[in-house]
Amino acid sequence: MHKPDFKEARTMDKRNYETKKFELDEKYRNYFKGKTYFLKTYGCQMNEHDSENIEAILKELGFMQEEDYKKADLILLNTCSIRENAHNKAYGMLGRCKHLKEERPELMVGLCGCMAQEEVVVNSILEKFPWMNFVVGTHNFNEIPNLLVKSLSDGLQVEVYSRERDLIEEMPTERQSKFKAYVNIIYGCDKFCTYCIVPYTRGRQRSRKKEDILEEIKSLIKEGYKEVTLLGQNVNAYGKDLYEDYSFGELLEDVAQLKIPRIRFVTSHPWDFTDHMVDVIAKYDNIMPSIHLPVQSGSNKILKLMGRRYTQESYLELVKKLKEKIPNLALSTDIIVGFPKEEEEDFIKTMDIVDACKYDNAFTFMYSIRHGTPAEKIKEQVPDEVKEERLQRLNERVNFYFLENNKALVGKTLKVLVEGKSLKQDNAYYGYSETNKLVNFTGENIQLGEIVDVEITEAKTWSLDGQRK
Ligand code: SAH
Numbered sequence: 001m002h003k004p005d006f007k008e009a010r011t012m013d014k015r016n017y018e019t020k021k022f023e024l025d026e027k028y029r030n031y032f033k034g035k036t037y038f039l040k041t042y043g044c045q046m047n048e049h050d051s052e053n054i055e056a057i058l059k060e061l062g063f064m065q066e067e068d069y070k071k072a073d074l075i076l077l078n079t080c081s082i083r084e085n086a087h088n089k090a091y092g093m094l095g096r097c098k099h100l101k102e103e104r105p106e107l108m109v110g111l112c113g114c115m116a117q118e119e120v121v122v123n124s125i126l127e128k129f130p131w132m133n134f135v136v137g138t139h140n141f142n143e144i145p146n147l148l149v150k151s152l153s154d155g156l157q158v159e160v161y162s163r164e165r166d167l168i169e170e171m172p173t174e175r176q177s178k179f180k181a182y183v184n185i186i187y188g189c190d191k192f193c194t195y196c197i198v199p200y201t202r203g204r205q206r207s208r209k210k211e212d213i214l215e216e217i218k219s220l221i222k223e224g225y226k227e228v229t230l231l232g233q234n235v236n237a238y239g240k241d242l243y244e245d246y247s248f249g250e251l252l253e254d255v256a257q258l259k260i261p262r263i264r265f266v267t268s269h270p271w272d273f274t275d276h277m278v279d280v281i282a283k284y285d286n287i288m289p290s291i292h293l294p295v296q297s298g299s300n301k302i303l304k305l306m307g308r309r310y311t312q313e314s315y316l317e318l319v320k321k322l323k324e325k326i327p328n329l330a331l332s333t334d335i336i337v338g339f340p341k342e343e344e345e346d347f348i349k350t351m352d353i354v355d356a357c358k359y360d361n362a363f364t365f366m367y368s369i370r371h372g373t374p375a376e377k378i379k380e381q382v383p384d385e386v387k388e389e390r391l392q393r394l395n396e397r398v399n400f401y402f403l404e405n406n407k408a409l410v411g412k413t414l415k416v417l418v419e420g421k422s423l424k425q426d427n428a429y430y431g432y433s434e435t436n437k438l439v440n441f442t443g444e445n446i447q448l449g450e451i452v453d454v455e456i457t458e459a460k461t462w463s464l465d466g467q468r469k
Pocket residue numbers: 082083195196197198232233234267268269294296334335336365366367368369370
């Protein structure tokens with residue numbers, strides 16, 4: 001058994017990992033032939049993409065997908081630790097699994113993802129759900145095949161490492177979409193914002209080699225993919241742990257030159273967004289004019305307590321530069337309300353920054369205490385009623401700008417990557433614009449995966465309606 005430990009996860013030593021190729025032990029291929037799995041994914045794109053790898057591994061083991069968890073032979077939860085409600089959802093599901101297990105003792109249940117990296121979670125599993133098959137961490141989910149098989153004879157397997165393991169290349173992937181693909185460029189995070197659990201659950205920053213990234217994208221292009229999203233908790237830090245003179249700007253430029261129609265990236269930290277990156281985004285038409293730039297708060301006092309390393313002024317300066325250089329830029333953000341010590345005047349500064357940036361999209365959250373993070377220890381926590389009231393006011397404000405920005409697009413023509421067809425209506429489709437807006441539209445002779453011109457006829461808060469031109 002290997003249990004996680006946040007003290008170890010916090011350490012900042014040099015690279016101590018290697019790159020290895022994924023290899024399935026041939027004795028496990030089709031080991032579970034005829035059995036079914038249900039995989040539930042919580043959390044961010046990183047987890048969604050890990051789940052694409054996990055599904056492919058399960059299929060190599062012979063499993064088939066089952067949509068109804070009540071019928072599946074294996075239930076696997078790929079969990080998220082970012083806020084308490086993410087925890088609660090996974091625990092709720094484990095409770096349901098417990099009842100199922102009583103009815104069907106042969107049911108297999110596993111847990112992976114960020115919650116597995118938390119010592120408190122592992123301890124509560126050992127106590128409350130000892131009948132589970134395995135708990136595996138974010139650094140070694142490639143070990144699911146042997147852990148699952150071993151659990152059949154030896155019971156619960158807990159294999160969680162606090163620090164990064166080898167970087168595994170050439171993992172099989174069962175992608176959700178035939179047109180849009182996630183591509184990891186950097187794992188982990190070294191920023192340690194004081195509220196955030198990610199550096200503990202995902203380890204230190206590790207960049208993938210540029211050759212591996214470019215090869216993966218080349219083969220996606222061959223398979224007909226139209227869009228890649230470069231993934232990392234902080235993509236701007238790409239390369240810093242690996243190269244002297246090759247960073248995110250250079251990588252973006254190399255990817256753009258592969259000529260895939262659409263390139264996106266998440267997430268950029270406002271702190272190390274360089275001028276070179278801005279110039280590269282502006283220079284290439286296939287780098288989408290859509291940037292997710294989490295601000296978290298508009299108050300310098302709170303930003304400092306959060307350890308975000310930028311100020312309201314420097315953030316606004318960056319936004320100004322981005323808007324000047326990148327025509328039609330759509331800007332999105334993440335905002336936390338109710339961080340410890342946040343007073344009404346700090347919250348007003350957050351509302352002010354929303355007014356200044358007029359975001360196209362925003363994910364807004366109430367601060368949630370994360371066990372083991374520095375902000376947990378700040379005494380002046382904000383009461384829940386105050387957080388709720390601020391969140392409501394903030395949501396009204398951000399929604400106002402979503403609609404305003406969308407209204408300005410009525411009568412304009414947008415390029416839309418067609419992703420799906422309406423089930424209710426003939427000749428009705430949906431897809432996303434270059435600025436990442438959901439567009440529902442009508443038209444004839446349209447193929448999924450095509451990029452079409454759509455004239456916008458109506459604006460809603462979270463989507464646009466239109467007609468193919
Ligand atoms: N790497 C990204 C964010 C990843 S987490 C970045 O730094 O921008 C996604 C979002 O969850 C964060 O941007 C933050 O707004 C929110 N978040 C993180 N920890 C939180 C916490 N303890 N309580 C509430 N929201 C949190």
